[in-house]
Amino acid sequence: MSVSVLALFVATGCGLLSSSGPEGDAGDAVTAEPKAEAVTAEPEAGGAATAEARSDTTSIAVGDCIDDPGMTDVSDLPVLPCSEPHSFEAFASSQMPDGDYPGVAAANTAANDFCAREFSTFVGLEYDASVLEILVFYPVEETWTSAGNREILCFVAAENEAQVTGTLRDAGK
Numbered sequence: 001m002s003v004s005v006l007a008l009f010v011a012t013g014c015g016l017l018s019s020s021g022p023e024g025d026a027g028d029a030v031t032a033e034p035k036a037e038a039v040t041a042e043p044e045a046g047g048a049a050t051a052e053a054r055s056d057t058t059s060i061a062v063g064d065c066i067d068d069p070g071m072t073d074v075s076d077l078p079v080l081p082c083s084e085p086h087s088f089e090a091f092a093s094s095q096m097p098d099g100d101y102p103g104v105a106a107a108n109t110a111a112n113d114f115c116a117r118e119f120s121t122f123v124g125l126e127y128d129a130s131v132l133e134i135l136v137f138y139p140v141e142e143t144w145t146s147a148g149n150r151e152i153l154c155f156v157a158a159e160n161e162a163q164v165t166g167t168l169r170d171a172g173k
Contacts, residue, residue, distance in 0.1 A: 060153060064090045067163075085163040088135055088155040092118035095151060101144040111138035115154035123156065124172040131173055133157045
């Protein structure tokens with residue numbers, strides 16, 4: 001699984017990780033596994049949002065869809081119904097364990113591993129066999145310590161982050 005870190009967004013309290021394609025490895029195996037039960041999306045047809053709104057990463061919930069192909073400012077993301085064209089769909093979330101901040105590498109690895117595991121439940125196909133992509137938000141040290149942010153939030157996207165209308169739940173591709 002090829003992993004590339006796109007950016008860290010300290011102001012919003014999350015890191016951003018994009019995983020695309022089944023080739024390669026996931027990098028160093030640093031263990032900082034989430035301990036909470038996973039939440040996987042079970043939205044009504046069309047997702048959780050009923051009208052377009054703006055949100056930061058701490059307000060996005062499983063089942064929400066967002067549309068920001070450039071993903072340059074995660075403090076002001078367009079959340080919209082999944083029945084409208086969108087780039088990403090939130091499909092799972094978890095909380096990292098309390099304690100000292102594990103570091104960016106460990107948070108990144110924990111988020112990537114968690115989202116890859118939850119992917120097959122949501123899409124209906126193992127991530128390594130899929131053409132779909134994963135985008136992950138994870139906590140950064142500043143908000144870990146100041147705001148208690150422990151959330152990992154997983155998004156699924158079509159290949160090359162193409163626009164999708166509807167959910168990718170059970171897409172099987």
